[in-house]
Amino acid sequence: MSAVDSISPPVTLSPSADELAPPLTFRQMAWRRFRRHRMAMFGSITLILLFIYAFGGGMIYTAERANFTDTSQRLSPPSPEHPFGTDTVGRDVLARTIQGGRVSLMIGLTAAILEIIIGVLIGAAAGFFGGVTDSLLMRFTEAMLIIPALFLLIVMARLVGGNVYFIILILGLTSWMYVARIVRAEFLSLKENEFVLAARSIGTPTREIIFRHILPNSMAPIVVAATLAVATAILAEAYISFLGMGVQPPTATWGNMLDGSYNYIESAPWLWIFPGLLILLTVLSINFVGDGLRDALDPRSRNI
Amino acid sequence: MIDNPALSSINQALADNGDTRPLVRVIDLKKHFPIRQGIVFQKTTGQVRAVDGISFEIDRGETLGLVGESGCGKSTAGRTLLGLYPATTGESYIAGQHVQTAKGEEWMLIRRQAQMIFQDPFASLNPRWTVNAIIGEPLRVHNLIESDTGRVERVKELMALVGLDDRYINRFPHEFSGGQRQRIGIARALASDPLFLVCDEPISALDVSIQAQVVNLLEDLQARLGLTYLFIAHDLSMVRHICDRVAVMYLGVIVEMSPKDELYEEPLHPYTQALLSAVPVPDPKQARKRKRIVLEGDVPSPINPPPGCRFHTRCPIAQPHCATHEPEWREIQPQHWVACHEVEPKFRS
Amino acid sequence: MSALMTPATKHDQPDKRPILLDVKNLEVCFHTPEGTVYAVNNISYQVREGEVLAVVGESGCGKSVSMMALLGLIPKPPGDIAGGQAFFMDRDLLPMSEEELASIRGGEIAMVFQDPMTSLNPVLSVRRQMTESLLRHYDMTGEQAEKRAIELMELVGIPDPERRLGDYPHQFSGGMRQRVMIAMMLACNPSLLIADEPTTALDVTIQAQIIELMVRMREHLGLALIWITHDLGVVAGLAERVIVMYAGMIVEEADVDNLFENPQHPYTLALLGALPRVDRRRDSRLKSIPGAPPNLLIAPRGCPFAPRCEYTFDRCREERPPLFSISAGQHSACWIDLATGKPRER
Numbered sequence: 001m002s003a004v005d006s007i008s009p010p011v012t013l014s015p016s017a018d019e020l021a022p023p024l025t026f027r028q029m030a031w032r033r034f035r036r037h038r039m040a041m042f043g044s045i046t047l048i049l050l051f052i053y054a055f056g057g058g059m060i061y062t063a064e065r066a067n068f069t070d071t072s073q074r075l076s077p078p079s080p081e082h083p084f085g086t087d088t089v090g091r092d093v094l095a096r097t098i099q100g101g102r103v104s105l106m107i108g109l110t111a112a113i114l115e116i117i118i119g120v121l122i123g124a125a126a127g128f129f130g131g132v133t134d135s136l137l138m139r140f141t142e143a144m145l146i147i148p149a150l151f152l153l154i155v156m157a158r159l160v161g162g163n164v165y166f167i168i169l170i171l172g173l174t175s176w177m178y179v180a181r182i183v184r185a186e187f188l189s190l191k192e193n194e195f196v197l198a199a200r201s202i203g204t205p206t207r208e209i210i211f212r213h214i215l216p217n218s219m220a221p222i223v224v225a226a227t228l229a230v231a232t233a234i235l236a237e238a239y240i241s242f243l244g245m246g247v248q249p250p251t252a253t254w255g256n257m258l259d260g261s262y263n264y265i266e267s268a269p270w271l272w273i274f275p276g277l278l279i280l281l282t283v284l285s286i287n288f289v290g291d292g293l294r295d296a297l298d299p300r301s302r303n304i
Numbered sequence: 305m306i307d308n309p310a311l312s313s314i315n316q317a318l319a320d321n322g323d324t325r326p327l328v329r330v331i332d333l334k335k336h337f338p339i340r341q342g343i344v345f346q347k348t349t350g351q352v353r354a355v356d357g358i359s360f361e362i363d364r365g366e367t368l369g370l371v372g373e374s375g376c377g378k379s380t381a382g383r384t385l386l387g388l389y390p391a392t393t394g395e396s397y398i399a400g401q402h403v404q405t406a407k408g409e410e411w412m413l414i415r416r417q418a419q420m421i422f423q424d425p426f427a428s429l430n431p432r433w434t435v436n437a438i439i440g441e442p443l444r445v446h447n448l449i450e451s452d453t454g455r456v457e458r459v460k461e462l463m464a465l466v467g468l469d470d471r472y473i474n475r476f477p478h479e480f481s482g483g484q485r486q487r488i489g490i491a492r493a494l495a496s497d498p499l500f501l502v503c504d505e506p507i508s509a510l511d512v513s514i515q516a517q518v519v520n521l522l523e524d525l526q527a528r529l530g531l532t533y534l535f536i537a538h539d540l541s542m543v544r545h546i547c548d549r550v551a552v553m554y555l556g557v558i559v560e561m562s563p564k565d566e567l568y569e570e571p572l573h574p575y576t577q578a579l580l581s582a583v584p585v586p587d588p589k590q591a592r593k594r595k596r597i598v599l600e601g602d603v604p605s606p607i608n609p610p611p612g613c614r615f616h617t618r619c620p621i622a623q624p625h626c627a628t629h630e631p632e633w634r635e636i637q638p639q640h641w642v643a644c645h646e647v648e649p650k651f652r653s
Numbered sequence: 654m655s656a657l658m659t660p661a662t663k664h665d666q667p668d669k670r671p672i673l674l675d676v677k678n679l680e681v682c683f684h685t686p687e688g689t690v691y692a693v694n695n696i697s698y699q700v701r702e703g704e705v706l707a708v709v710g711e712s713g714c715g716k717s718v719s720m721m722a723l724l725g726l727i728p729k730p731p732g733d734i735a736g737g738q739a740f741f742m743d744r745d746l747l748p749m750s751e752e753e754l755a756s757i758r759g760g761e762i763a764m765v766f767q768d769p770m771t772s773l774n775p776v777l778s779v780r781r782q783m784t785e786s787l788l789r790h791y792d793m794t795g796e797q798a799e800k801r802a803i804e805l806m807e808l809v810g811i812p813d814p815e816r817r818l819g820d821y822p823h824q825f826s827g828g829m830r831q832r833v834m835i836a837m838m839l840a841c842n843p844s845l846l847i848a849d850e851p852t853t854a855l856d857v858t859i860q861a862q863i864i865e866l867m868v869r870m871r872e873h874l875g876l877a878l879i880w881i882t883h884d885l886g887v888v889a890g891l892a893e894r895v896i897v898m899y900a901g902m903i904v905e906e907a908d909v910d911n912l913f914e915n916p917q918h919p920y921t922l923a924l925l926g927a928l929p930r931v932d933r934r935r936d937s938r939l940k941s942i943p944g945a946p947p948n949l950l951i952a953p954r955g956c957p958f959a960p961r962c963e964y965t966f967d968r969c970r971e972e973r974p975p976l977f978s979i980s981a982g983q984h985s986a987c988w989i990d991l992a993t994g995k996p997r998e999r
C-alpha cells in the first residue's frame with residue numbers, strides 16, 4: 001500500500017453499527033457517478049431522443065412513405081411539405097432518415113450484441129484456460145486484427161453483400177477481437193482471485209465458475225466495450241453502404257443515403273447533411289455515454 | 305482440541321466402523337512450479353520447489369499447526385494436500401480417500417468433507433454475490449438441499465452458528481467489517497458439514513482485538529462439531545494457543561514437529577530455536593532478559609535450495625557435512641520429529 | 654549471534670532530556686462524500702531527544718494519520734488539519750509551506766514506511782535515490798555523496814555495498830529494502846525518525862534483525878524514534894514510553910513497564926488480555942473484545958470505547974473523558990479508576 005492509500009479513511013458502514021438501512025449498492029453508486037458526468041447525461045438524453053425519432057417517428061413516417069417516389073419533386077430543397085427536402089428520385093428525405101435510422105440503429109445494436117457474444121466466449125476461454133488454448137485463440141485473434149477491418153468488410157460485403165442479416169453477421173465477425181482482448185485480460189487477472197480458489201475448493205464446476213463467478217465481476221469493461229461497439233458498428237455500416245456494398249436501396253440506411261448524395265454534394269447538400277448529422281450525433285452520444293459508464297463503473301476512479 | 309470431544313455423526317460412524325486411521329495423512333508430498341520462459345514456445349528453465357517432501361498425520365479432532373516464514377511453502381502445502389493444486393509427487397489421504405487420484409463422485413466427496421478458510425477476508429468472497437449466495441453455494445453445488453427456501457433456512461442457521469445477524473443475509477461482502485467477512489467465510493466452509501478444515505492464515509489480516517474473537521469461534525466450532533483443523537500461520541504465539549501439535553516448515557520441508565508445549569519449551573532444531581527467540585513477547589521485563597538468536601542473511605530462494613540441509617547457510621551450529629548431506633526426518637522422541645544432523649546424536653543411547 | 658535488546662531503562666528519575674517534538678491538540682479530519690471523518694480527535698504528546706516512543710493502536714485509530722499530518726503528507730483536498738500545533742525545535746510544523754516541510758523531511762525528521770517497495774522509486778537505482786537525498790541537504794560533490802551512501806549502507810548492514818549501490822529496489826529482498834530505506838533516511842542525520850509499521854510486513858526473523866538495527870542506530874546516532882505499530886510484543890521489546898490510541902484519541906500514555914504491569918485504561922487491559930503468549934502455556938481462552946472499532950463518520954459522544962467496554966457507567970456515554978494523570982508519566986482517559994472501581998472526578 002502506498003503511503004497515501006493507507007490514510008484514506010474507512011467509508012463502509014459496518015452493519016453492526018445500528019443501521020438497518022443498507023448503504024448504497026454498486027448500482028446506486030454507479031448511477032450517482034454517471035449522473036454527475038454531464039456529457040454522459042447529454043449523450044444519454046440525445047440517444048433517447050434519437051431512438052424516439054427513429055422508432056417513434058417510424059410509426060408516422062412509414063416505410064412506404066420513405067420509399068414513395070415522386071419524380072416531379074426530385075431534388076427539391078427543404079420545404080414545408082418536405083422538411084428535409086427530397087432525393088434524386090423524389091423520395092422524402094425526412095422519412096428516409098427516420099426509416100434509415102431504424103435500420104442503422106438496429107444493425108448497430110445487433111452487430112454489437114453478436115460481437116459481444118463472440119468476444120466474451122473467446123476471451124473467457126483464452127483467459128480462463130490459459131496455456132495452449134490461450135495461445136491458439138490469441139494467435140487467431142491477432143491474425144484477425146492484422147487484417148484491415150475495412151478491407152475485410154469490403155471483401156465480405158462483395159461476396160455476400162446487400163442482405164441486412166449478412167451485413168450484421170459481417171460486422172459482428174470483423175470486430176469481436178477488441179472485446180475478446182478485454183475479456184481475456186479481465187479473466188486472466190480475476191481467475192487468480194481467492195474467491196475463485198474458494199469456489200474450486202467447494203467443488204463448483206468450471207462452467208459455473210466462469211459464468212457465475214468471474215463474468216459478473218468483469219461486467220464493467222464489457223459494458224463499456226459493448227456501448228462503443230454499437231458506435232463502431234453504425235460507422236462501419238455507413239462505410240460499407242457508402243461504398244455501395246451495404247444495404248441496397250430502396251431500403252434506406254443513413255449510410256446508403258450518404259452514398260446517394262455523392263454526386264450532389266454541392267448542389268443538393270440536404271442529401272448528405274441530415275443523414276451525416278444524425279450519424280455524427282449518434283456516434284458522439286454513444287461515446288459520451290461510454291465515457292460516463294467507464295467512470296461510473298470503475299470502482300477505483302475517485303472522481304466523485 | 306478442547307477436552308470435550310463432541311464428535312459429529314459422521315465422525316462417530318467412522319469410529320464405530322472401527323476406522324481408527326488418522327483423518328488426514330500426507331506422505332512425502334511435493335509441489336513444484338515450473339518456471340517458463342519464451343513467447344511462442346515456452347521452455348521450462350527451472351522449478352520453484354515450494355513443497356519438497358512433507359509427511360504428517362492429523363487425528364480426528366486434533367489441531368495441527370503448520371508454521372514458517374514467507375516462502376516456506378505452508379500455504380502451498382495446505383492447497384496441495386486438499387487437491388486444489390495437483391501434486392508433483394507424493395500422496396495425501398482425507399478420511400481414507402486418496403486425494404490425488406479422486407475423480408467424479410470421490411472428488412466431490414472430498415470437496416464436501418474438506419474445506420478451506422482463507423487469509424484475505426475480502427478477496428475470498430465474491431464481491432457481486434450476496435451473503436446468502438456465498439454461504440449457500442456448497443448446498444447448491446452438492447445438491448444438499450433442493451429448495452431455495454430450505455437453503456435460506458440453513459444459511460440462517462449457519463450465520464447464527466458463527467455469530468452473524470441473519471437480518472443481513474442479503475447484503476454484500478463490502479458492507480461488512482473484516483472480522484465479519486471472515487465469519488462469512490467460516491460459515492461457507494461449514495455449510496457442507498465438513499470433517500476437516502484447512503485454515504490458511506485465517507486471522508493474519510484482522511486487527512488484534514478481532515483475532516481473539518475469530519480464534520475463540522474456531523475453538524467453539526471445533527468442540528461443537530468435532531472438527532479437525534490444519535492451522536497454517538506465521539504467528540507463533542497464536543499457534544501455541546490454539547494448536548495441539550505444531551510442525552515447523554523451512555524452504556519446503558518440515559524441520560521439526562512435536563506436541564506444542566514440547567516444541568515451544570524445548571525446541572531441538574536450530575531454526576525453531578531462532579524462530580522462537582525472534583517472536584516478540586508482550587512483557588518488557590521478559591523482553592529485556594531474553595537472549596535473541598538473530599539469524600544472518602535472507603531466506604534462500606526455493607528455486608535453488610541450498611544443498612544438503614537447507615538451513616545450513618544460516619545455521620549457527622552448521623558443520624561441514626551439513627552442506628552435503630540432507631538430514632533424515634526422524635522421530636527422536638515419541639511424537640517428536642526432527643530433521644537435523646546435530647540433534648540426533650544427543651538422543652542416541 | 655545472540656544480542657540482548659535493551660531499551661534505555663530509566664524509571665525513577667524525571668526525564669531531563671530536552672523536548673524535541675511537542676504536539677498540542679492536534680485534530681485531523683477528512684471530508685468525504687459520506688460525511689466528515691474525524692481521524693485524529695485532539696491529541697497531545699511530547700517526544701524528548703533520544704527517546705523511543707511507541708504509538709500503538711489498531712487500524713483506523715489514527716496513529717498513521719497523526720504522524721503524516723506533522724510532515725504535511727496528508728492530501729489536502731479530502732484531508733484537513735482542523736486544529737492544533739506541532740512544535741519541532743520551537744517551530745510549528747503545521748502551518749509550514751510545502752518547501753519548508755520538504756527541507757525538513759528526510760533532513761531533521763525522517764520517516765520510514767511499512768512497504769519499502771512503494772516508498773522507494775522502482776525505476777531509479779539506489780545510488781541515484783540516496784545521492785539525491787544527500788545532495789539536496791548537503792553541499793557535497795557527487796563523489797562524496799556516493800562515498801557517504803556506501804558508508805550508510807554498510808552501517809545498516811547491507812553486505813557488499815559498493816556493488817549493490819547500482820541495484821534497483823526490486824533486486825533487494827523485503828528486509829534488505831527496509832534497510833536501504835533506513836539508510837536513506839539516516840543519510841541526513843535526522844534528530845527524529847518516525848517509523849510507521851516498518852516491520853509489519855516482514856517475517857519474524859527479519860523483523861528481529863530490523864529492530865536490532867534500529868536500536869543500534871538509535872544508540873549510535875542518538876536520534877529519537879517514534880515507532881507506530883499494532884504489535885504489543887514489539888513495543889515491549891523496544892519502547893521507553895507508549896501511547897495507546899483508539900478512534901483518533903489517546904486513551905493511555907505510560908512508561909513501557911507501567912503500561913504492561915499496570916494498565917489503567919480498559920482498552921489497554923482488553924488488548925493485553927486478547928494476546929496469546931509464545932512463552933507460556935495456555936491457561937484459558939483469549940479474552941476477546943466484543944463489537945468492532947467505531948465508525949469514524951460519526952463524531953463520538955462520550956468515550957469512544959464505551960460500547961465495547963465492560964466497566965462503563967452513565968458518564969462514559971455522555972462525556973468524553975479527559976486524560977487523567979495517574980502518576981508521574983502515566984495518563985489514562987477513563988472515568989473509572991480501575992484499581993478501586995470508582996469513578997474519577999475532573
